Amino acid sequence: MLHTAIETRAKSPQAFRTISEVAAELDVPQHVLRFWEGRFTQVKPVKRAGGRRYYRPEDVALLRGIQTLLYEEGMTIKGVQKVLRERGGRYVVAVGRGQAAPHGRAAERAADFEALTIAPVIPAARTPAVGRKARGAGAKVTPACDGLLSDGRLSEEHRARLEIRLIELQDLKSRLQEARASAA
Numbered sequence: 001m002l003h004t005a006i007e008t009r010a011k012s013p014q015a016f017r018t019i020s021e022v023a024a025e026l027d028v029p030q031h032v033l034r035f036w037e038g039r040f041t042q043v044k045p046v047k048r049a050g051g052r053r054y055y056r057p058e059d060v061a062l063l064r065g066i067q068t069l070l071y072e073e074g075m076t077i078k079g080v081q082k083v084l085r086e087r088g089g090r091y092v093v094a095v096g097r098g099q100a101a102p103h104g105r106a107a108e109r110a111a112d113f114e115a116l117t118i119a120p121v122i123p124a125a126r127t128p129a130v131g132r133k134a135r136g137a138g139a140k141v142t143p144a145c146d147g148l149l150s151d152g153r154l155s156e157e158h159r160a161r162l163e164i165r166l167i168e169l170q171d172l173k174s175r176l177q178e179a180r181a182s183a184a
Contacts (some may be wrong), residue, residue, distance in 0.1 A: 002089065013057060014057055015057075016046065016053075016054035016055060016056055016057075017032075017054065017055045017057075018052070018053065018054060019033055019045075019053045019055070021055075022059075022060055022063065024062060025063060026060075026067055028067065028184070029184065033063065036066060037065065037083070039077050040062075040066060040080070040081065040084065040100065042064060042084055042089050043059050043066075044059065044064060046058055055156070058093075061096060062089055062092060062093055062096070063096075064093075064096035064097070065089075065091075065092035065093045065094070065095045065096030065097075066080055066092060066096075068096045069092065069095060073095075080092070086154045097156065111122070123168045133159055140151050149170060
């Protein structure tokens with residue numbers, strides 16, 4: 001394994017890479033690269049006698065972009081396939097290099113968050129009470145506007161609660177990423 005890492009550093013940026021070198025560079029298992037080859041037809045490693053794969057620098061750059069969209073942006077395989085169809089391989093390569101704006105759920109969530117912080121919250125219309133039988137026995141009903149001030153903003157108490165929940169979710173996300181990294 002150490003021998004492969006030394007060879008990788010000594011190679012030219014234009015040199016072809018083996019599957020083990022690409023797997024080490026992208027920090028993904030080899031079987032994932034083989035799977036991605038089947039799902040993303042744009043990745044076309046050169047195959048030599050005996051089925052040995054050699055990845056061109058363009059393939060490695062595309063794989064890095066695919067990895068970014070899947071792992072960092074949270075997109076699905078189908079979502080990345082759609083991005084490749086609609087925007088092309090150059091865009092995905094640019095995402096992998098950090099030269100393109102995020103595309104996917106992370107960007108959508110960021111846009112949604114911006115909309116929430118800029119636009120005032122509008123209270124929902126109150127609906128008439130529904131009988132206990134209609135909503136099911138033991139169902140708890142909470143008002144839709146609990147914690148909203150008369151002008152539609154959140155009260156300081158509820159804002160603080162939401163901030164605490166956000167911190168907890170961010171902590172859980174980082175712990176999940178660490179667990180995934182240690183399992184790989």
